[in-house]
Amino acid sequence: MNEEIKILIIVLLDLMLPGKNGEDVLKEIQNKYEVPVIIISAKEELGIKPRLLRAGAEDFITKHFDLDEVLARIEVNIRRRKCKSVPIDDNLYKYKEIALNSNTREAFVNDTLITLTLREFEILSLLIKYPNKVFSKDNIFKSV
Template identity: 50%
Template structure:
């Protein structure tokens, strides 16, 4: 059964989550500060993280930034912040899902199952070790991306978008297609997030002024 790291400093909420996960057969690890959470994350093989934002020691935002430099383990943020900008910013920076407090425990468990299934699907699709496209190579095991033997340093979202393009060259993706495939949730009414990530990927590829990601006006993007 999956092992889930709970990082929440409110004792009552923490106990509520832990009891629910124990009831559904999950293994759990408990942290009550961001610093403790990071230590447990580094010392254990964790399948998913439930993350509060307002934590002592290290904030949830800092924790997310730290782990997203080297892992794609699913992270579900559970926070009292309910404004759209906060939610969007967290999703852009690597959160896989966002639940506002107060929350329904059954919904939380359902969302955990969704994220674990999504992670398992990505893992099963990784039987092929490398994808090559012209001057680009992507290693599915190490997540290493190279252009003309030059290593690219991509965020988790940038890697996922580039992988989507490499697996489907010439296919035209709308912004909604990209968002729903990578973020695994309904598309927001804004193009800002996708445009920013596409721009970052283009800048990092920077292959002798070759623009592999083409804009298809009025529709979206394709890899060519």
């Protein structure tokens, strides 16, 4: 049975990073990848939100925030974005250079077998099987 899964990566970026400026990280992400970036920051200086939105951020959330609001904003980005389709069969799941075989519990990156613990494999498998679902840490913990 051939199905398609859709995978979207969203970056949640805090501007207050140790040793590196979050605005520089945003520029690096924008230069290398085509992923939506949601800024989460306690910075409230005048003009920072429009500057970062114009620089490529999809959204800006000011700390202290409600987790439901963050999840809702992530879901909005999922609806807005066109996700990449990846063909799969019943036991093989692929995303870019990552392939998972759920029968043998093997994971490959660029066709090279990688060693994962059972829990790591289950988490990766969960995220690849349900690409449009937003998981909290508790969701992942309970599902795995």
